[in-house]
Amino acid sequence: MNKKNIETFNELSNLCDYSFVENLNSDPDAKYSGDNKFPREVFSGHFVPVMPTPIKDPIYISHSTNFFKELGFSENLLKSDDFIKLFSGDMSNISKPMQNIGWATGYALSIYGTEYYAQCPFQTGNGYGDGRAISVLEAVINGKRWEFQLKGAGKTPYCRGADGRAVLRSSVREFLAQEHMHALGIPTSRSLTLFTSKKEQVQRPWFRDNSYSKDPEVMIEEDVAITTRVASSFLRVGQIELFGRRARKNEHENALKELEMIVLHLIDREYSEVINQDLTLEKKIILLANEFQNRLTSMVANWIRVGYCQGNFNSDNCAAGGFTLDYGPFGFIEMFDPKYQSWTGGGNHFSFFNQPVAAFKNFKSFCSALKPLLSSNKDALEELEKIENNFSKVMQEKMESMWANKLGLEKFDVELFEELINLMIDTKVDYTIFFRELSNIPDDISSLEKSFYGKIQNENIKLRWNSWLESWKSLININDEESKQKLSKQMKLTNPKYTLREWHLVWAYQEAQDGNYEPTKELQKIMTNPYEEQTKEIEEKYYIKKPSNFFGIAGISHVSCSS
Numbered sequence: 001m002n003k004k005n006i007e008t009f010n011e012l013s014n015l016c017d018y019s020f021v022e023n024l025n026s027d028p029d030a031k032y033s034g035d036n037k038f039p040r041e042v043f044s045g046h047f048v049p050v051m052p053t054p055i056k057d058p059i060y061i062s063h064s065t066n067f068f069k070e071l072g073f074s075e076n077l078l079k080s081d082d083f084i085k086l087f088s089g090d091m092s093n094i095s096k097p098m099q100n101i102g103w104a105t106g107y108a109l110s111i112y113g114t115e116y117y118a119q120c121p122f123q124t125g126n127g128y129g130d131g132r133a134i135s136v137l138e139a140v141i142n143g144k145r146w147e148f149q150l151k152g153a154g155k156t157p158y159c160r161g162a163d164g165r166a167v168l169r170s171s172v173r174e175f176l177a178q179e180h181m182h183a184l185g186i187p188t189s190r191s192l193t194l195f196t197s198k199k200e201q202v203q204r205p206w207f208r209d210n211s212y213s214k215d216p217e218v219m220i221e222e223d224v225a226i227t228t229r230v231a232s233s234f235l236r237v238g239q240i241e242l243f244g245r246r247a248r249k250n251e252h253e254n255a256l257k258e259l260e261m262i263v264l265h266l267i268d269r270e271y272s273e274v275i276n277q278d279l280t281l282e283k284k285i286i287l288l289a290n291e292f293q294n295r296l297t298s299m300v301a302n303w304i305r306v307g308y309c310q311g312n313f314n315s316d317n318c319a320a321g322g323f324t325l326d327y328g329p330f331g332f333i334e335m336f337d338p339k340y341q342s343w344t345g346g347g348n349h350f351s352f353f354n355q356p357v358a359a360f361k362n363f364k365s366f367c368s369a370l371k372p373l374l375s376s377n378k379d380a381l382e383e384l385e386k387i388e389n390n391f392s393k394v395m396q397e398k399m400e401s402m403w404a405n406k407l408g409l410e411k412f413d414v415e416l417f418e419e420l421i422n423l424m425i426d427t428k429v430d431y432t433i434f435f436r437e438l439s440n441i442p443d444d445i446s447s448l449e450k451s452f453y454g455k456i457q458n459e460n461i462k463l464r465w466n467s468w469l470e471s472w473k474s475l476i477n478i479n480d481e482e483s484k485q486k487l488s489k490q491m492k493l494t495n496p497k498y499t500l501r502e503w504h505l506v507w508a509y510q511e512a513q514d515g516n517y518e519p520t521k522e523l524q525k526i527m528t529n530p531y532e533e534q535t536k537e538i539e540e541k542y543y544i545k546k547p548s549n550f551f552g553i554a555g556i557s558h559v560s561c562s563s
Contacts, residue, residue, distance in 0.1 A: 003072050003142050004072060004142060005072045005073075005074055006071070006072050006073050006074060006077070006141070007074045007076060007077075008074075008076075008077070008080065009077065009080045009082040009083050009086075012073075012077070012083075012139065013095075013097060013098040014097060015139040015140060015141055016097055016098050016099070016137060016138065016139045017138060017139060017140045017145070018099060018138045019138060019145070019265070019268070019269070020046075020047065020103070020135070020138060020147070020233075020265070021047060021049075021099070021103055021138075023261075023265060024045075024046035024047060024261055024262065024265060025044070025045045025046050025047075025254075025258060025261070026045050026046075026047060026048070026049060027042050027044065027045035027047065027048040027049075027157075028044060028045060029042070029043070030045070030048045030049055030157075031049075032049065033051070033101075034049045034050055034051035034101035034102070035051060036048050036049060036050050036104075036156065036157055037050065037051075037053070037154065037155040037156060037157070037159075037164070038155070038157065039121060039127065039155075039157060039158075039159055039160055039161055040127075040157045041122050041124060041126035041127055042106050042126055042127075042129065042157055042158070043126055043251070043252065044246075044251075044252050044254060044255075044258065045258075046105065046243075046258065046261070046262055046265075047103040047104065047105050048103065048104050048105075048106075048129075048156065048157050048158075049101045049102070049103055050101070050102050050103060050104045050134050050156045050157075051091060051101055051102065052089035052090075052091060052102050052134045052136060052150055052153035052154050053089060053153060053154025053155065053164065054085070054088055054089035054090035054092075054154075055088050055089055055152075055195065055196070055197040055199075055200055055224050055225070055226055056197050056199035056200055057197055057198070057199050058084060058088035058195040058196070058197055058226075059195060059196050059197060059198065060078065060084070060193075060194075060195055061172075061175075061194040061195065061196055061225075061512065061517045061520060062175065062193075062194050062517065062520055062521055062524060063075075063078060063192060063193045063194070064179050064190065064191045064192060064193075064524075066179065066182075066183075066528055067179065067182075067190050067191065067192060067230070068192075071141050071142075071146070072141065072142055078193075082094075084195070086136060086137070087136075087148075087150065087192065087193045087195065087226070087228045088195040088197075088226055089134075089150055089153045089154065089226055091136060098137065099137075102134040102135055102136040102150070102153070103134065103135050104129060104130035104133065104134050104135070104156035104157070104158060105129055105130050105135075105234070105239060106126070106128060106129035106130075106158060106239070106242055107128055107129055107236050107238035107239040107241065107242050107315075107316045108125055108128060108238050108239075108241040108242040108244075108245055108315070108316070109125070109128050109238060109314060109315070109316050110237075110238065110241060110314060110315040110316075110361070110362070110365045111314050111315075112314075112349045112350070112358060112361045113361030113362070113364055113365060115245070115365075119160075120160070121160050121161065125242070125245065127157075127158060127160055128158060128238070128242070128316065129156070129157070129158030130156055130158055131155075131156060131158045131159040131160055131162055131164065132151065132152055132153065132154065132155070132156070132159060132162070132163075132164040132165060132166060133149050133150065133151050133153070133234075134149065134150050134153040134154070134156060135147055135148065135149045135150075135234065136148055136149070136150055136153075144232075145232060145233075145269065146230050146231070146232065147230065147231055147232070147233055147234055148192065148228055148229075148230050149228065149229050149230070149231075149234055150226050150227075150228055151166050151171070151174065151226065151227050151228075151229055152164075152165050152166025152167075152171060152224060152225055152226045152227065153226055163202050165200075165202045165224045166224065166225055166226065166227065167202060167204055167222035167223065167224060167225060168196050168222060168223045168224070168225040168509060168512055168513055169222060169509045169513070170328070171194060171196070171225035171226070171227040172194070172225075172505065172508055172509040172512055172520055173327060173330075173505050173509065174191070174227055174229070174327040175191045175194040175227045175520075175524075176191075176500060176505065176508070176520065176523055176524055176527060177327040177330060177500055178190055178191040178229060178324075178327060179191050179524065179527070179528050180499075180500045180527040180528065180530065181308070181324055182528075183527065183528040183529065183530050184302075184306050184496055184499075184530055185302070186299065186302045186303070186306065186308070186324060187295070187299055187321075187322060187323035187324060188323050188324040188325070189229045189230065189231040189234075189319070189323065189324065189325050190229065190230045190231065191227060191228070191229060191230075192228040192229070192230050193227070193228045194225065194226075194227045194228075194520075195225060195226050195227075196223050196224065196225040196226075196512070197223060197224055197225070198223060198515075200223070200224045201221045201222060201223055201224065202221070202222060202224055203219045203220065203221055203222075204219065204220060204222055205217075205218070205219055205220075205560060206218060206219075206220045206555065206560070207554035207555045207560075208554075210553060211553070211554045211555075212552050212553065212554060213554050214344045214554070214558065215344065215560070216560045222513070223513060231319070231321070231323065231325070232269060232270060232321055232323075233266070233269040233270055233320075233321055234319070234325070235262070235265070235266050235269065235270065235319070235320045235321065236315070236316050236317070236318060236319055236320055236325070237315040237316070237318040237319075237320050237362050237365055237366045237369075238314070238315040238316030238317075238318070238365075239262065239316075239320065240259075240262060240263065240266065240320055240366060240369045240370070241315055241365050241366070241368070241369045243255070243258050243259040243262050243263075243369070244259055244368060244369025244370065244371070244372060245369070246258070246259070247259040247372040247373075248371075248372050256372060256373070259369070259372060259373060260281065260373055263284075263285065263288070263370065263373065264281075264284070266288070266320050266321075267284055267288055269321070270320065270321035270322075271287070271288055271291055271292075271321075274287065274291050275287045275288060275291070281373060282373075282374060282377050282380040285370050285373060285374060285380065285384065286380060286383050286384060286387070288370070289366070289367060289370065289384055289387045289388070290387055291322075292320065292322055292363070292366065293363060293387060293390075293391055293394060294322075294394070295321070295322025295323075296318075296322050296359050296362070296363060297356075297359065297391070297394050297395045297398045298322075298398055299322055299323065299324065299359075300355050300356055300359045300395070300398075301356075301395075301398040301399050301401070301402040302402070303324075303355055304352070304353070304355060304356075304399070304402065305402050305405075305406060305494065305495075306332070306432075306496055306499060307332050307333040307352075307431045307432055307499055308324075308330065308331075308332055308333075308499075309330065309331050309332070309333060309340055309341060309342060309350075309351070309352045309355065310324070310326075310330055310350070310355065311328070311329035311330055311331060311341055311342045311343030311346040311350055311559075312326075312328055312329050312343055312345075312346055312350060312561065313350050313355065313358045313359070313362065314362075315361075315362045315365045315366070318359075318362040320366070328343075328561060329342055329343030329345070329346065329559050329560075329561050330342065331343075331502055331559070332432070332499040332500050332501060332502075333352055333431045333432075334430055334431065334432075334501060334545070334546040335428055335429070335430060335431075335453055335545075335546065335551075336424045336425065336428075336429050336430070336431045336434070337352070337425070338351070338352055338353035338421070338425070339351045339352065339353070339354075340352040341558075342502070342557075342558055342559055343558070343559060343560075343561060344558050344559070344560055345560070345561055356392075356395045356396075356399060359391075359395065360391050360392060360395065363388065363391050364388060364391075367384055367385075367387070367388045370384065371384065400412035403417055405491075405494045406435060406491075406494050406495060407420075407438070407472065407476075407491075408438075408439070408441075408476050408487050408490065408491045409475055409476060410477060413475060416468070416471055416472060416475065419464070419468055419471075420468060420472075423461070423464055423465060423468060426461055427452055427456065427461060427465070428452065428453040428454060429451050429452055429453070430451040430452075430453065430545045430546070432495075432496065432497075432498075432499045433450060433451035433543065433544075433545065434448060434451035435491075435495035436492070436495050436496070436497050436543075437450055437451055438491070438495070439488055439491035439492045439494075439495045440488055441476070441478065441484050441487060441488050441491075442469070444466070444469070445462070445465045445466060445469060448465070448469075451545070453545060453546075453548075492531060493531060496530040496531050497530060497531060497532070497533065497534070497539075497543055498526060498527060498529075498530045498534070498542055498543065499527075499530065500523070500527050501542075501546065502556050502557070502559070503546060503547070503550050503556050504523060504542065505523070506555065506556055507519055508520045508522075508523050526538055526542055
């Protein structure tokens with residue numbers, strides 16, 4: 001198919017195709033005008049029509065040049081008033097065929113597999129959902145369906161008393177992280193544009209400068225921002241769960257039907273290439289569970305490959321399409337620690353090496369939500385439970401394959417791996433730099449020491465490293481210089497040179513708050529080429545260990561969920 005470039009806003013408008021709002025149910029209690037901005041319970045329906053609240057006098061910060069190219073978007077769109085207005089929250093003058101009202105969706109909350117109702121202001125679970133994210137467009141562009149969602153676009157019925165805004169700090173983080181993850185080869189939502197405003201500030205809890213506190217200590221004023229994230233859909237495990245719970249409890253007469261509708265819509269949006277629409281509902285559900293398991297396990301293995309930790313991996317932050325979604329309290333590991341967790345509220349259950357277990361908890365929640373649709377089919381229920389019980393085995397296989405690739409091995413070796421993990425902990429090693437240096441197939445440990453936070457004082461550890469390196473070399477397939485270069489090249493495609501370190505992000509968003517957007521653009525350029533060697537100047541600035549004076553500092557070593 002020939003790719004059609006989109007030069008004007010009118011051309012974009014003609015591509016809109018709103019499958020979600022046209023095929024699913026609107027909240028029957030919603031005002032048709034979209035003036036649905038006050039916290040309230042939403043008892044049924046798949047979405048609430050909501051008008052975004054525009055930010056005043058939007059200031060353009062950046063856009064994803066790579067994603068614009070993939071979509072076929074001309075950069076001239078950035079000069080279009082209509083384009084700027086839409087992606088800074090102003091839908092007031094949108095004309096047909098584009099819709100002039102956005103939509104927000106509800107979902108349930110499960111934390112590490114446990115259903116939660118208490119955080120809902122009504123204690124019922126009917127108040128969870130998109131509290132500040134509003135979808136404004138769904139379009140089929142060059143044969144692929146995309147949904148465009150504004151984060152920080154104002155209040156919805158799910159805002160739970162909050163202001164519905166995102167601040168510049170968190171928006172810069174998400175804007176850069178999504179495109180970085182895509183460049184790392186990991187399925188993710190994407191970044192389109194980033195706008196801020198100097199005319200509106202909101203208060204957020206945060207830390208004092210150079211504080212070691214784990215809890216925010218002060219309220220600070222921050223500029224608002226809107227980042228547009230784009231995905232094939234924004235359907236979450238928590239969303240399917242909400243309808244599964246309602247069906248399980250028979251909360252209203254259409255509860256089971258609405259569950260079936262959202263599940264079929266998920267299949268249509270995310271799995272139509274692998275699930276034939278002529279199959280029975282039961283067969284579709286079994287294939288869905290299998291395919292989601294495959295995607296979820298691959299995604300989490302990839303997270304660990306690049307050192308990414310999704311600090312708040314609840315079911316509502318888990319995309320049902322099997323890609324990374326919601327860059328709230330996330331972080332890329334620096335000094336290796338299996339229990340690494342950037343979010344002070346995340347605990348061990350969402351820590352770095354526990355992400356496979358957290359994924360399993362989300363998968364169980366997903367399967368539980370599907371079960372009401374299979375209640376009359378004993379065989380299908382048993383088949384679903386078999387898939388559910390197989391998760392850990394599939395996850396383990398993906399992890400072993402990932403570690404083998406990361407180490408340049410044809411086959412995973414458990415003893416070699418376990419000794420390496422112990423050595424990395426005992427030596428205090430930078431995760432990204434260590435594996436990148438290992439990808440050079442070093443002759444001895446001297447080049448690996450570039451990744452060590454401090455010199456090896458203990459002779460025993462030095463001996464262990466030398467012994468480990470010998471064992472590793474006996475397992476990798478190298479006969480001559482040519483095979484060495486080939487393996488090195490292969491390992492460098494698995495082990496990135498650059499990852500998005502929090503102290504670089506802090507620099508970018510602090511400068512952005514002062515009106516300097518160049519650091520954001522610089523980081524964007526570097527982090528969308530994470531496997532490239534890049535220049536000596538970039539290497540000296542970005543391929544370095546975390547400075548010792550940043551360790552333990554609030555807002556750099558750990559973050560709160562404030563955004």
